[in-house]
Amino acid sequence: MQESPQQLLHRIFGHADFRGPQQAIIEHITAGGDALVLMPTGGGKSLCYQVPALLRTGVGVVISPLIALMQDQVEALRQVGVRAEFLNSTLDGESAARVERALLVGELDLLYVAPERLLTPRFLSLLDRSPIALFAIDEAHCVSQWGHDFRREYRELTVLHERWPQVPRIALTATADPPTQREIAERLQLDEAQWFVSSFDRPNIRYNVVQKENGKRQLLEFLDAHRGEAGIVYCLSRRKVDQTAEALAELGFKALPYHAGLDAEVRAANQRRFLREEGVVMVATIAFGMGIDKPDVRFVAHMDLPKSLEGYYQETGRAGRDGEPAEAWLCYGLGDMVLLKQMIEQSEAGEERKQLERRKLDQLLGYCESMQCRRQVLLAGFGETYPNPCGNCDNCLQPAASWDATLAAQKALSCVYRTGQRFGVVHLIEVLRGGEGERIQQFGHDKLSTYGIGKDLDAKSWRGVFRQLVAAGLLEVDAEAFGGLRLTDSSRAVLTGKQAVVLRKELPGKKPRERDRGPRTGVAVQAQDLPLFGALRELRAQLAREQNVPAYVIFHDSTLRNIAEQRPGSLGELAQVGGIGGTKLERYGPQVLETIRAQG
Numbered sequence: 001m002q003e004s005p006q007q008l009l010h011r012i013f014g015h016a017d018f019r020g021p022q023q024a025i026i027e028h029i030t031a032g033g034d035a036l037v038l039m040p041t042g043g044g045k046s047l048c049y050q051v052p053a054l055l056r057t058g059v060g061v062v063i064s065p066l067i068a069l070m071q072d073q074v075e076a077l078r079q080v081g082v083r084a085e086f087l088n089s090t091l092d093g094e095s096a097a098r099v100e101r102a103l104l105v106g107e108l109d110l111l112y113v114a115p116e117r118l119l120t121p122r123f124l125s126l127l128d129r130s131p132i133a134l135f136a137i138d139e140a141h142c143v144s145q146w147g148h149d150f151r152r153e154y155r156e157l158t159v160l161h162e163r164w165p166q167v168p169r170i171a172l173t174a175t176a177d178p179p180t181q182r183e184i185a186e187r188l189q190l191d192e193a194q195w196f197v198s199s200f201d202r203p204n205i206r207y208n209v210v211q212k213e214n215g216k217r218q219l220l221e222f223l224d225a226h227r228g229e230a231g232i233v234y235c236l237s238r239r240k241v242d243q244t245a246e247a248l249a250e251l252g253f254k255a256l257p258y259h260a261g262l263d264a265e266v267r268a269a270n271q272r273r274f275l276r277e278e279g280v281v282m283v284a285t286i287a288f289g290m291g292i293d294k295p296d297v298r299f300v301a302h303m304d305l306p307k308s309l310e311g312y313y314q315e316t317g318r319a320g321r322d323g324e325p326a327e328a329w330l331c332y333g334l335g336d337m338v339l340l341k342q343m344i345e346q347s348e349a350g351e352e353r354k355q356l357e358r359r360k361l362d363q364l365l366g367y368c369e370s371m372q373c374r375r376q377v378l379l380a381g382f383g384e385t386y387p388n389p390c391g392n393c394d395n396c397l398q399p400a401a402s403w404d405a406t407l408a409a410q411k412a413l414s415c416v417y418r419t420g421q422r423f424g425v426v427h428l429i430e431v432l433r434g435g436e437g438e439r440i441q442q443f444g445h446d447k448l449s450t451y452g453i454g455k456d457l458d459a460k461s462w463r464g465v466f467r468q469l470v471a472a473g474l475l476e477v478d479a480e481a482f483g484g485l486r487l488t489d490s491s492r493a494v495l496t497g498k499q500a501v502v503l504r505k506e507l508p509g510k511k512p513r514e515r516d517r518g519p520r521t522g523v524a525v526q527a528q529d530l531p532l533f534g535a536l537r538e539l540r541a542q543l544a545r546e547q548n549v550p551a552y553v554i555f556h557d558s559t560l561r562n563i564a565e566q567r568p569g570s571l572g573e574l575a576q577v578g579g580i581g582g583t584k585l586e587r588y589g590p591q592v593l594e595t596i597r598a599q600g
Helices: 005-013 022-030 045-055 067-079 093-104 121-128 152-163 178-187 215-224 238-250 264-276 309-316 334-346 351-369 374-380 406-418 425-432 438-443 459-471 491-495 527-547 557-566 582-598
Strands: 035-038 059-063 084-087 110-113 132-137 169-173 194-197 205-211 231-234 255-258 281-284 299-302 326-332 402-404 475-478 484-487 502-504
Touching: 005 022, 005 045, 005 582, 022 035, 022 045, 022 194, 035 045, 035 178, 045 059, 045 132, 045 169, 067 084, 067 110, 067 264, 067 582, 084 093, 093 121, 121 152, 132 152, 152 178, 169 178, 178 194, 205 374, 205 459, 215 231, 215 238, 215 299, 215 326, 238 255, 238 281, 255 264, 264 281, 299 309, 309 351, 334 351, 334 459, 334 475, 351 374, 351 459, 406 425, 406 459, 406 475, 406 484, 406 491, 425 438, 425 459, 459 475, 459 502, 527 557, 527 582
Parallel strands: 035 169, 035 194, 059 110, 059 132, 084 110, 132 169, 205 326, 231 281, 231 299, 255 281, 299 326
Antiparallel strands: 402 502, 475 484
């Protein structure tokens, strides 16, 4: 009698129950159906193809664009006794030949492969001679030409359906808005596939957006509450990555840079340290992170504005994959908006592509400036309605105040018009506040009717007005005029008094919330359990060093916390702790029990 999915889940992975739609997806794929799975990061997508691959005859072939993710997943699977391998450019000829032989003689349960290798005649020929359980297409949004991670090779994966029509296919992604979802199904010929769309909500992540004043100082204030914890800091430029990593390292953070301008060996070494050491802060461009499977990332900080809501969601989704509390912090200002709009206009992309990128940026700006619950706005971008305020974002925890800014908006728009629609915000604020700078005299702007009419607001408030007017489409950035601002068609209704303007009130910088100054554990651990939890972490670190693998592939922090709370006294009791399957119980159980006894 064949093992049930639930029995296999408990025996191999040590979990008592499936989460959300996992069981329905697994039963559908195991029965031979195709599926399109949309599930948030940390939602358990991998099990949706790993379990069917183990239940069906043959090898599960997983197409992944990311070498780091392949290696992580294979190491984690080997820990639970699954026969898993990968084929990618990191293997030498002898190692690749060994994997190919194992494939041909049926000694593999799962094989991870990059799309470029899958599409070679040699590999397709190997598959022709091997029984295949299923094809899993991970990071399926890479097939979308309009997405943020387009990979040309993904378009050619239709060969799977054409060459092996009887083999089920499962396409999975955590970041796809409704148009991208439809494009995935169309491009991969998943016409008859069943769609499984989970909520995109990550309830454990706290979202926080701050207006940029002094970005470096603001970042340090934020990170001070996260000392000793793993996290990612995203910057727009390589230079800023290097400067930020260096500054954090000087202040005692274990901070490392990552961007495409670094030597490949340095990048690989830094990524390895991030994955395998505790408390490393990776400062990176968006070249880093896709497919990173590290569960205990406690924060993701953006020093600059991302390019789209999709990109922001994907990047912040790298925090809190273990389900424990995590923070997403975004610091942005008008300069970010100007720079990104200039980048769009000055790119060599066609007008259709530029129009799409403008819409995506405007959608993100709407999120940043919204006074509504962040989670509601974010999920709406993925076609999902979140019924009530979440209570776990800055707008819910400290509701923003609004003010009737119609008169201020009229002054700002009028100043833009009278100065010739070619100056940036710094100069415009100087004019409005009656400054005496050399450029004001040079251009005769002290003679304008708008000179000095804005003395009632300070410079910070005016920056907020201009930033929000750009975000609202009442002003636009002239890419050819070095970021100068100009009126839009929508400006007229405000200038003529036909449209009121309500803006978000600029608040004084918020102090980061106080945090318990006890030991940084990454997960919430009761005080009486901390000594045992610490001892278990030391055991895990020792085992990880011996095997040269990341600590989390042996046990997650949450598993160690459960052990510390339950203090099992036998292998039978230890087997009841979530996350400990048969292989881990046999391999590590005696040492875990010994550690518990030693702690009394």
